[in-house]
Amino acid sequence: MNKTAAAKEKKTREPLFHIVKKSGIVWWKAWLIRIAAVIAALMVVAVITLVMTGQNPLEMYKAMLDGAVGNSTRTWNLLQDTALLLLVALAVTPAFKMRFWNIGAQGQVLAGVLATTACLRYFTDKLPTPLLFVVMILCAILAGAVWAVIPSIFKAYLNTNETLFTLMMNYIAINLVAFFCFRWSKNSGNDVIGLINRKSKVGWLPEIGGNKFLLIVLTVAVLTVVSFIYLKYSKHGYELSVVGESENTARYIGINVKSVVIRTVILSGAICGLAGFLLVSGVHHTMTTEVEGGRGFTAIIVSWMAHFNPFYMILTSFLIVFMEKGAIQVASSKNLQLDDNFSSIVIGIIILFIIGCEFFINYKIKFKSKNKEEEALKQ
Amino acid sequence: MDRIPAIELKNITKTFGKIVANHNVSLSVNRGEILAILGENGSGKTTLMNMISGIYFPDSGHILIDGEEVVIKSPKDSFDYGVGMIHQHFKLVDVLSAAENIVLGLKGKYNLKEASAEVSRIASQYGFEIDPAKKIYEMSVSEKQTVEIIKVLYRGADILILDEPTAVLTPQETSKLFAILRRMRDDGKAIVIITHKLHEVLSLSDRVAVLRKGEYICTLETKDATEASLTEAMVGKKVALNIDRAEPKDPEDRLVIKDLDCVNREGAKVLDDVTFTARSGEILGIAGIAGSGQRELLEAIAGLQHVQSGEIVYNDPKTGKVENLRDKTPMQIRQLGVRLSFVPEDRLGMGLVGNMDIIDNMMLRSYRKGKSAFLQRKEPRDLANEIIKSLEVVTPSASTPVRRLSGGNVQKVLVGREIASTPTVLMAAYPVRGLDINSSYMIYNLLNQQKENGVAVIFVGEDLDVLLELCDRILVIGSGKVTGLVNARTATKEEIGLLMTKSSAENEEGGANNE
Ligand SMILES: Nc1ncnc2c1ncn2[C@@H]1O[C@H](COP(=O)(O)OP(=O)(O)OP(=O)(O)O)[C@@H](O)[C@H]1O
Ligand SMILES: [Mg+2]
Numbered sequence: 001m002n003k004t005a006a007a008k009e010k011k012t013r014e015p016l017f018h019i020v021k022k023s024g025i026v027w028w029k030a031w032l033i034r035i036a037a038v039i040a041a042l043m044v045v046a047v048i049t050l051v052m053t054g055q056n057p058l059e060m061y062k063a064m065l066d067g068a069v070g071n072s073t074r075t076w077n078l079l080q081d082t083a084l085l086l087l088v089a090l091a092v093t094p095a096f097k098m099r100f101w102n103i104g105a106q107g108q109v110l111a112g113v114l115a116t117t118a119c120l121r122y123f124t125d126k127l128p129t130p131l132l133f134v135v136m137i138l139c140a141i142l143a144g145a146v147w148a149v150i151p152s153i154f155k156a157y158l159n160t161n162e163t164l165f166t167l168m169m170n171y172i173a174i175n176l177v178a179f180f181c182f183r184w185s186k187n188s189g190n191d192v193i194g195l196i197n198r199k200s201k202v203g204w205l206p207e208i209g210g211n212k213f214l215l216i217v218l219t220v221a222v223l224t225v226v227s228f229i230y231l232k233y234s235k236h237g238y239e240l241s242v243v244g245e246s247e248n249t250a251r252y253i254g255i256n257v258k259s260v261v262i263r264t265v266i267l268s269g270a271i272c273g274l275a276g277f278l279l280v281s282g283v284h285h286t287m288t289t290e291v292e293g294g295r296g297f298t299a300i301i302v303s304w305m306a307h308f309n310p311f312y313m314i315l316t317s318f319l320i321v322f323m324e325k326g327a328i329q330v331a332s333s334k335n336l337q338l339d340d341n342f343s344s345i346v347i348g349i350i351i352l353f354i355i356g357c358e359f360f361i362n363y364k365i366k367f368k369s370k371n372k373e374e375e376a377l378k379q
Numbered sequence: 380m381d382r383i384p385a386i387e388l389k390n391i392t393k394t395f396g397k398i399v400a401n402h403n404v405s406l407s408v409n410r411g412e413i414l415a416i417l418g419e420n421g422s423g424k425t426t427l428m429n430m431i432s433g434i435y436f437p438d439s440g441h442i443l444i445d446g447e448e449v450v451i452k453s454p455k456d457s458f459d460y461g462v463g464m465i466h467q468h469f470k471l472v473d474v475l476s477a478a479e480n481i482v483l484g485l486k487g488k489y490n491l492k493e494a495s496a497e498v499s500r501i502a503s504q505y506g507f508e509i510d511p512a513k514k515i516y517e518m519s520v521s522e523k524q525t526v527e528i529i530k531v532l533y534r535g536a537d538i539l540i541l542d543e544p545t546a547v548l549t550p551q552e553t554s555k556l557f558a559i560l561r562r563m564r565d566d567g568k569a570i571v572i573i574t575h576k577l578h579e580v581l582s583l584s585d586r587v588a589v590l591r592k593g594e595y596i597c598t599l600e601t602k603d604a605t606e607a608s609l610t611e612a613m614v615g616k617k618v619a620l621n622i623d624r625a626e627p628k629d630p631e632d633r634l635v636i637k638d639l640d641c642v643n644r645e646g647a648k649v650l651d652d653v654t655f656t657a658r659s660g661e662i663l664g665i666a667g668i669a670g671s672g673q674r675e676l677l678e679a680i681a682g683l684q685h686v687q688s689g690e691i692v693y694n695d696p697k698t699g700k701v702e703n704l705r706d707k708t709p710m711q712i713r714q715l716g717v718r719l720s721f722v723p724e725d726r727l728g729m730g731l732v733g734n735m736d737i738i739d740n741m742m743l744r745s746y747r748k749g750k751s752a753f754l755q756r757k758e759p760r761d762l763a764n765e766i767i768k769s770l771e772v773v774t775p776s777a778s779t780p781v782r783r784l785s786g787g788n789v790q791k792v793l794v795g796r797e798i799a800s801t802p803t804v805l806m807a808a809y810p811v812r813g814l815d816i817n818s819s820y821m822i823y824n825l826l827n828q829q830k831e832n833g834v835a836v837i838f839v840g841e842d843l844d845v846l847l848e849l850c851d852r853i854l855v856i857g858s859g860k861v862t863g864l865v866n867a868r869t870a871t872k873e874e875i876g877l878l879m880t881k882s883s884a885e886n887e888e889g890g891a892n893n894e
Contacts, residue, residue, distance in 0.1 A: 235746055235747065238739070238742065245735065252681070252683060252729045253743045253744060254708065
């Protein structure tokens with residue numbers, strides 16, 4: 001037993017601390033920890049900025065704030081982009097909750113973009129405006145849903161890997177969009193479609209009280225509440241959680257697993273399609289391969305960070321968009337000699353802290369020696 | 380006692396939030412000794428052992444190994460002290476072979492051939508039967524357990540902790556395991572075993588430590604203990620351990636199974652011409668060696684297993700209609716108005732959702748009720764609270780995830796839910812597996828009540844004494860065939876034991892004669 005003896009010598013010392021899983025935490029404490037994490041991240045970033053670049057970190061934070069909420073247009077832009085990211089996050093959530101690893105939101109959004117653009121091109125003159133909107137919305141939703149349902153059918157009936165499949169569907173969508181950009185560009189050769197109905201603005205999402213951002217923000221706000229209710233209080237939402245947790249249990253209580261999978265993924269795709277419609281009709285009024293803006297992937301982070309809770313997603317999507325906007329300003333500010341690579345480092349550090357702080361929400365660290373001292377004091 | 384104990388625990392306390400799983404527990408086990416740990420469900424046995432094996436860290440208290448205080452921070456530390464634990468739930472990699480699983484996670488290079496040879500040597504030393512090259516997914520539960528035990532022996536463990544190892548074994552497998560454990564004890568190893576079966580405690584252990592609600596109660600010398608004294612120490616009061624068996628009241632044929640054939644995914648025949656009738660107001664026991672087709676039989680009836688041929692006929696007591704349930708999905712069966720309840724063997728994998736709370740688990744059966752697209756949580760909440768109260772489920776609240784409950788309490792939640800839907804047929808597969816004496820009798824009583832309410836109860840059990848005491852008739856199956864149907868009031872254990880092995884014995888002889 002030499003081995004054991006050696007081990008003993010090594011390990012009779014009390015560990016400095018040990019990690020204990022918490023059995024639950026009051027919500028406000030959890031938020032306190034999260035806020036503390038953001039503050040800690042800002043401080044770490046400040047030090048790094050100072051040491052690495054010699055720039056004034058306060059100056060940098062000012063630029064960030066300025067970029068995000070510096071004037072009312074920027075603030076509204078921030079809100080609109082938050083809403084759009086949130087919408088895609090709402091779309092991926094039901095599928096992820098069901099453990100269907102749909103990373104094809106990008107493709108599904110682009111399908112919606114393509115459908116909307118096609119409607120604008122072919123129906124502007126043929127349909128009265130209200131009907132045009134109905135057709136655009138329906139086509140976008142349908143396109144997104146179709147883009148999602150194909151992998152889900154293969155998953156349900158042939159058990160193919162949905163992650164790879166949805167990824168491939170992304171590439172197809174991107175290239176389809178590129179192809180139609182080429183086809184529909186006015187002077188073929190430069191592949192740029194340009195603003196559609198630039199003069200008449202037909203098929204452009206209407207402004208509310210002169211504010212062109214408000215309608216998108218309101219739509220997404222409503223959908224957030226609806227999503228929350230759907231996931232938590234509807235029978236469908238319950239079924240998809242059961243399928244996600246255990247397919248065997250789902251089958252045991254008589255849930256038709258295949259149809260739940262397909263139904264849920266259609267829902268995901270449909271919301272993505274709607275996001276595609278909003279991007280074209282409400283924001284860009286044109287189609288490029290870039291309009292999706294990477295939201296399909298960022299949305300996954302938004303959804304996970306919020307533990308699939310739509311209300312928390314408001315915060316996580318806001319945070320990410322806020323930092324992105326700030327980072328752009330930092331990179332372009334004349335007072336600072338920082339480029340967008342550095343902004344990305346900043347964003348990375350802050351997100352790392354926020355994800356990392358979940359550890360302190362779920363676990364607590366107990367310092368052994370301290371407890372002993374306390375005990376001794378008590379006696 | 381002048382010997383230095385292999386393990387000594389002093390004033391160990393462990394809490395999970397508000398739950399006190401262990402409070403000031405002190406006990407010890409010597410080398411060359413088997414210590415049994417006894418306690419009701421949720422009394423903190425597993426938690427206590429997990430602190431020795433490095434899964435949890437005590438809030439306070441001391442652990443001494445060979446008289447020296449140690450600090451066990453991780454399972455690796457625990458291994459280094461020569462402690463090996465076989466958990467309630469196995470931790471093996473399915474697609475790897477036995478030998479690969481055994482060397483998995485070991486530092487440095489290893490030679491699989493040498494490892495296999497060493498495995499075979501350990502096996503022959505203690506009398507295990509194992510094929511090092513066999514893949515885990517091809518193994519029976521008992522074979523998997525053998526792999527787990529050899530794994531810790533291979534790593535040089537001389538203190539063995541087994542958490543309810545017999546819960547999943549047949550009587551034959553259990554006695555084999557016990558022979559091995561005795562050999563290890565005689566070899567000077569210290570062994571701790573957790574089990575709910577008192578006769579096992581009495582036949583195997585040298586001393587018994589009793590826990591109750593997280594507190595250490597006492598340690599008894601096994602030779603001075605009886606079933607009654609152990610139960611009393613465990614529960615804290617005298618308990619009557621008997622089952623009242625009423626005569627069936629006007630039994631009617633409720634479920635008629637005819638010539639059922641069924642093959643599994645690999646194409647092997649798992650049910651072969653199974654024919655029997657389950658009657659209302661009666662408990663039909665199903666006895667057989669584990670894996671003889673019991674699971675497939677119940678799953679076929681529940682609509683979860685595809686059937687090759689045969690009939691599953693249900694006679695509706697209300698309408699008098701006759702329905703064939705064969706190849707119907709669980710949903711279609713319910714739509715026919717058949718109130719079939721099923722307590723499956725795999726509680727958290729099939730009957731319940733571990734990450735959902737008790738209320739949402741209650742809802743699994745009832746959420747479809749009503750036309751609304753939305754859930755109704757009031758009724759399930761009331762039901763959850765009622766079950767917690769009437770079945771004495773130990774839980775912080777109805778909104779605790781089921782996965783956090785101890786094994787016995789998980790089962791109470793499941794059985795409670797299945798009974799709550801007022802079934803006409805109730806199937807239960809090993810419903811008392813892992814349950815303490817008190818909870819087991821509570822489940823038996825519940826089954827009896829169902830029977831008296833006119834339910835056709837099908838009870839798949841492993842303890843022949845219980846089957847004989849609880850059931851009205853016992854159907855014996857062996858290798859997917861019905862090998863006998865006996866009257867439980869007159870049959871003997873030997874008779875059933877013989878029937879259980881009949882078909883497999885025939886197979887060994889070439890399956891020629893049929894008496
Ligand atoms: N990880 C955990 N988080 C919260 N509570 C826990 C955890 N593990 C155990 N408990 C609680 O601690 C108590 C003791 O549980 P433990 O599993 O040790 O009981 P047990 O004696 O092994 O029971 P059983 O015979 O049912 O296996 C129970 O009330 C249980 O709910
Ligand atoms: Mg246990």
